[in-house]
């Protein structure tokens with residue numbers, strides 16, 4: 001039983017139904033009871049058919065039309081990610097850093113993993129590198145709240161070491177779900193790890209691929225340097241500015 005308060009319960013139940021319908025191929029549980037405030041509902045899931053036990057009716061795919069991205073992200077975070085212990089990073093984290101921003105943004109930034117500040121606060125890109133990322137976003141006339149920001153890895157690797165391949169394998173399905181829910185028009189990958197993950201490992205180094213256009217599931221991808229790299233190598237900011245101008249043009253053209 002999952003208990004979540006301070007939400008509009010009717011909307012939340014609607015989001016749960018939408019989420020299950022949308023992701024039904026991933027569901028293996030056959031029933032679930034959700035309680036919000038004083039309201040409780042049971043949903044039975046059987047052979048890819050879903051039954052709302054209050055109405056005892058099979059639910060139809062009209063749920064697709066009422067998909068609410070914020071609710072779906074909240075569900076993914078609260079139900080799947082927040083208690084995740086799939087890899088050893090769960091043993092040393094203080095907080096899971098799920099991601100934040102506009103859930104229906106046209107533009108998504110993807111980094112590699114949280115650092116110390118992010119681990120303390122549970123928010124992505126809030127340390128020095130994060131402050132620089134905020135400035136980069138504002139340099140193209142957007143606010144941080146206009147975009148969505150996430151990492152491949154949701155828990156901090158000790159001493160900020162690079163994520164291991166196995167950790168990326170375990171954690172990346174959450175990022176893939178986030179992308180599927182948000183459906184951005186443009187993804188800006190920040191640095192080597194997110195770029196390799198999104199465009200494939202057979203590509204060149206970040207200094208070669210940055211600023212070029214790639215495709216991920218119909219989404220335009222433009223890699224650029226990670227803000228931490230820019231803090232260590234301020235001369236590279238000029239190239240990042242060139243990359244951001246491309247992103248700005250695509251953003252304001254995208255419908």
Ligand code: SF4
Nearest residue numbers: 084087090154155171
């Ligand atoms: S890093 Fe990802 S896979 Fe590993 S425990 Fe955290 S949320 Fe789970």
